[in-house]
Amino acid sequence: MPEYNIDYEQIEIPVDCADYIEKIRALGGNGTPLQLEKILTVARLPIIRQHIQPKTLIYTHYIQGIDRILRDALVNDGWKVGFYTGEDKSGLEGFLNCKIDVLIGSSAIGTGVDGLQHVCNQLIVNVLPWTHAEFEQLKGRIYRQGQTRDTVKMVIPLTYATVNSQRWSWCDSKMQRLKFKKSIADAAVDGIVPEGHLRSPAQAYQNAIGWLERLASGEVQIITRPKIIIPIPDTNPAEVQQRLARYGDFSTMNRHWNQTHSATTHQRLQENPEEWAHYHTLYQESRKDWAVIPYEEMIRLCQQRSGYTIGDFGCGEAKLAEAVSDRHTIYSFDHIAINDNAIACDMTHVPLDDETLDVAIFSLALMGSNFTNYLREAHRTLKLDGQLHIIESASRFSDWGQFPTDLEALGFTVISIQDMWKFTHIRAIKS
Incomplete structure (x- = not known):
């Protein structure tokens, strides 16, 4: 990052979304991150409206349906609003020419857009991006060479709720994701932020909803996953023969798994991971001669x-x-x-x-x-x-x-x- 003679202020504001928890739970496992963010956008609106000033950029990674929620609220407050999204880029010129007060941008504005720094020094993040790299690119829209103000401000409303005396926060989990770095050496020496092992947005949503359900039902517990070792150590020849008798040899297991519906196999292996470990032990041995x-x-x-x-x-x-x-x-x-x-x-x-x-x-x-x-x-x-x-x-x-x-x-x-x-x-x- 270049050294700019500009102060950067990142303001993270907690937003209690407890009033919306039942709506979130109603989404269930079939919901999507977009549907969840629509609900949380409504919870964030008071903070967003409170911090609007002339020439404010609002970033929302998801836009469909959220654009109307934001626009209607801000227009009702008397602001002139425009858009810069994948489908509608009409607001950029008016924002740069001081005819529009607030520009709402999606992920399309995160890269390749220059000139915002000449008129804007405040960015409000409604829906966070998914990776550290995207976050830094977004910040760079206004924190860059040519910024006319002494201070750049990023306002981030972060929703949370207390459920059965435990904190639940979709936004906290996303902020932790943005801070993820594989190693200090990668980040400090090479500037590389490896993100290959981060969960997908869909999986992150499933984790968050499952987490909320466990908190709501009081089913909070620590689960230790048993370590799976391939090949299974042959410490006892009798145990090896028992596994062969129980699951079969490599050919038998291949035939059985090929002829069985995946849902049946998945449930069986979840209940008994040893069968999976046994298969891969045999597979490892078989491929030595391939x-x-x-x-x-x-x-x-x-x-x-x-x-x-x-x-x-x-x-x-x-x-x-x-x-x-x-x-x-x-x-x-x-x-x-x-x-x-x-x-x-x-x-x-x-x-x-x-x-x-x-x-x-x-x-x-x-x-x-x-x-x-x-x-x-x-x-x-x-x-x-x-x-x-x-x-x-x-x-x-x-x-x-x-x-x-x-x-x-x-x-x-x-x-x-x-x-x-x-x-x-x-x-x-x-x-």
Whole structure:
């Protein structure tokens, strides 16, 4: 950051949203961050209106429906209001020419907009961005060379509620997210703020709603996740034989998981993670003799590029994230999370917003009688022209010729089909 001869003041104002808690709870698990932010915008309005002055910029990461809430309140107060959003950029010229008092901007204003510093030194943040980098870019709209005032002020209303004597705050969790840094060295020496292991907005919403429900019901408890070790230590030969008798060998487990609906497998593995650990212990042993190891092929592929957001569906031991999270944002999904950076879920429904991913990878991961639903989920979460990579055993399907046709019916265009030892690699794009 350049050294500016400008004072910067960040004012974080607590806003009690207890009156809106029941509306928030009513959203439930099917709600979205946008719906939650609409409710919280109403709670923030008194603070926002109190701090409005001529030439104020209001930032709101989400805009749909929130724009009207903000505009109507400010117009009623006598202010002239304009917009700078992805769809409506009409307010910028009037704001710069002093014909508009308040400019409401979405994420579109966070980058590439210059000139605001000549007329504006106050920014009110209604809906926070999701990453530290976005926050710094937003701040840089007015805290930059050419600022005509001695002080730049950022006002951030932060909602909270006390539920059963415990504090609940969606805004606090987002502020902590903005302060996330992988290491002091990365941030101080290189200026890099790695954000690959942050939860997606959709997952953060689910966490916040689940947190609120537990507080409301008084079900607050500390849960310690047992450490999962792959391979399972062979300390007792009798235990090894017991696991083989209980779950079967590698081929038997593959056949069983392939023929079972993913929801059934997910519930069973959640109740007994040992089965998952047993499978990956056998898988680790089996691949020692393989000429081609699929996840290593995917690592090599990902090492050729940088800056992608990648979904590793059926990540297993999360080897892809381990190898390339320094150059990509990786979301690792599986029935069981091998570590705190992996996400345990049924891959028919992953906690990502639409069109989040640049790349979706299935490396020996189309396991389940309903695996078509995994591919539909990949299609939902991929951006247009996003890449789909599937590596499967060549013997997995009886009719590989039909498989590309079925992929195209799901909305993909198959780019290439390549044989790799006893595996088949299909590359497609979301079309």
